[in-house]
Amino acid sequence: MKKLMLMVAIVGVAFAVTAQSAKINSSEKRKIETKSLNSPDLTTTPFEKMKVETVTVDGFTLQRVTFLPGWKWSENNKPSVKTDYCTKHHLMYILSGKLNVVTNDGSKKELVSGDYTVIEPGHDAWVIGDEPAVVLEMEAIRNPVK
Numbered sequence: 101m102k103k104l105m106l107m108v109a110i111v112g113v114a115f116a117v118t119a120q121s122a123k124i125n126s127s128e129k130r131k132i133e134t135k136s137l138n139s140p141d142l143t144t145t146p147f148e149k150m151k152v153e154t155v156t157v158d159g160f161t162l163q164r165v166t167f168l169p170g171w172k173w174s175e176n177n178k179p180s181v182k183t184d185y186c187t188k189h190h191l192m193y194i195l196s197g198k199l200n201v202v203t204n205d206g207s208k209k210e211l212v213s214g215d216y217t218v219i220e221p222g223h224d225a226w227v228i229g230d231e232p233a234v235v236l237e238m239e240a241i242r243n244p245v246k
Contacts, residue, residue: 133157137164147177149227163237165192167199171233172226190219190237197233201225 135141140153149171153164173186181187185204199211204222211217211233219225227233 131158137162140164147171147180149176164195165235165237167197167227167233167235169227169230169232172224174224174226185222185224187221189221190217192217192219192238193236195234195236197231198228199225199233199235200228 135155135157137153137155140155142152142154144152144154146152149168151166151168153166155162177186178184194211194213194215194217196213198213200208201211201219202208202224203220209217210228
């Protein structure tokens with residue numbers, strides 16, 4: 101009796117897996133959409149020493165932001181946006197270079213290539229050294245830099 105129950109259970113699992121596979125392998129057309137940041141939908145230079153390359157795929161936006169040596173939010177962006185600190189919420193991956201970030205409560209962090217970070221509104225940031233800092237900005241999905 102136990103063997104029969106085990107066999108029924110195995111057949112049931114196999115049937116469930118096959119049924120799920122059938123859904124995946126249905127004749128419904130699947131979509132793969134690809135774009136390259138090497139040929140962005142939009143390239144802007146919203147502030148001095150800063151370039152933003154934007155792609156949107158299926159409603160999701162990704163930006164590659166390049167900060168040139170000497171860029172500092174409080175010097176290059178603040179005069180135009182007229183706030184004491186950056187008010188953007190950032191979710192980003194550092195591709196290359198280094199950035200220093202200081203929050204309005206005094207917390208400090210050096211970001212380097214390979215770092216994946218969240219930076220809340222209320223911060224200043226600047227490039228460290230002579231190499232541009234290049235980041236992938238994912239929070240831009242909700243608030244693209246224009």
